[in-house]
Amino acid sequence: MSATTAGGAFRFREIYEREPEGAWGAPGRVNLIGEHTDYNEGFVMPLALPHLCRVEAARRDDGVLRVHSSDQPGGVVELTLDGLAPVAEGFAGGWAAYPAGVAWSLRTAGHRVGGADLHFESTVPTGAGLSSSAALEVSTGLALDDLYGLGLDRPSLAEVCRRAENEFVGVPSGILDQMAAACCTEGHALYLDTRDLQRRQVPFDLALEGLRLLVVDTRVTHELGDGAYAERRRGCEAGAAALGVRALRDVPLDGLDEALGRIEDPVVRRYVHHVVTENDRVRQVIALLDAGETRAVGPVLTAGHRSLRDDFAVSCPELDLVVEVAVDRGALGARMTGGGFGGSAIVLLDEVLVDDVREALVLAFAEAGYAEPEVFEAVPSAGARRLTP
Structure with missing residues (x-):
């Protein structure tokens, strides 16, 4: 306190x-x-x-x-x-x-x-x-x-x-x-x-499995009211309208390729691809946690970051650096969290790697000329x- x-x-x-x-x-x-x-x-x-x-x-x-x-x-x-x-x-x-x-x-x-x-x-x-x-x-x-x-x-x-x-x-x-x-x-x-x-x-006690979830605040502030967030929401709504569904949650993963072929706007196509695959990633994570396969969640997190970076375009260099450095130093997975355009990333890793990854992130940010990130543990x-x- x-x-x-x-x-x-x-x-x-x-x-x-x-x-x-x-x-x-x-x-x-x-x-x-x-x-x-x-x-x-x-x-x-x-x-x-x-x-x-x-x-x-x-x-x-x-x-x-x-x-x-x-x-x-x-x-x-x-x-x-x-x-x-x-x-x-x-x-x-x-x-x-x-x-x-x-x-x-x-x-x-x-x-x-x-x-x-x-x-x-x-x-x-x-x-x-x-x-x-x-x-x-x-x-x-x-x-x-x-x-x-x-x-x-x-x-x-x-x-x-x-x-x-x-x-x-x-x-x-x-x-x-x-x-x-x-x-x-x-x-x-x-x-x-x-x-x-x-x-x-869903029970989520990582310490029992010798794991930790770190939050890395890049100190890059974001402002969701500046129009970028609203533009992506409008793009998703346009995609749903083009496909004749109430919301993009109704587009099945096995029908994604066919759906994308019906959308002319390449930006809207990217947004739709992210949302449909991200919903599937949530399903993957819940299935893995239910099966006790927590370590296998890591690559799903990293895949989610790539989608947010490439399809939805809401990452930033600092967030990308967190994911790159953490995974290179042995983390199970990492991704940005939140609306994007700055903010924080999460890192899933073995507890024995916490200090090493933290130090590597601080060094990488300093070498890149960025402000030092704040790193702390996410405890549910x-x-x-x-x-x-």
Whole structure:
């Protein structure tokens, strides 16, 4: 626990001059496999990180939402709930769009949510592809759900938060991040069908097999609202329309070659190829884990990175370098994780190689003139929860 997290209640009292009614938290995540499949109604397999966005909160009876973050400049942002409108309609609150969007989404769905004072402190790295925005959204949603007795189940909470990101903030993401933050459990990866939200907790204790999963934050920040993410989603939708299917998840792997032959746009063809093969890679990973063949997951991860790099074009030189160096030094597999254009990669390897691979990555980045990456272990952790009674 960081010093700022430990001191959260004191900060709430200092900022708002009263006591919080409780504290809630939601984690960041890494996605083991299944990238850019969620908005194509496909399959994903995330796991929650120990890194947490923590919020202390208390109700207000005047319809005012006040938000403050120890990680953001500018002090308290004060908003009127009745005046909330999406970013496209003029909201200009910066980071505050995320918690404001959750309150807006709850109220738009008919939930009786009043005002609140919220104070946030987070250990989830921002811009690292580890879903700091979903952690912020889900922690907000869980706090408001508890404070106002809404009784939402976790998938419903994730849906509310996804709507906040899509319609209020304006990022056309799928539901992977919010479901991971809301529904992951300690010691497991979450196998999720994003069409119907059917899910299964898959045991994922790598230490028992002498393995580790590292996260390598390249420190190349990404911004999913800059249009590149939306362009790929539009391309996938165009591919589904050209093939006459509801979503690319409906294109079978054994019919992929025939399907690609029906698409004229070469960029759209590449997008379709990635999504269909990535869904199959998720199926491969779940089958391998169910069979106890965890080591065989590594090459599937590396194949996924090649697809993200070559077909979907969302990698970057730093991410490619992580994969190249890690595999060259004996890792079982590696790939970028998250939306791309920067952020983080994951590396599956034997525990005896951790120090060697870490040192090799730091050296390779220095030789390439890149900022030193941050490397840490991904330990499957609990999803969103209340932190104090």
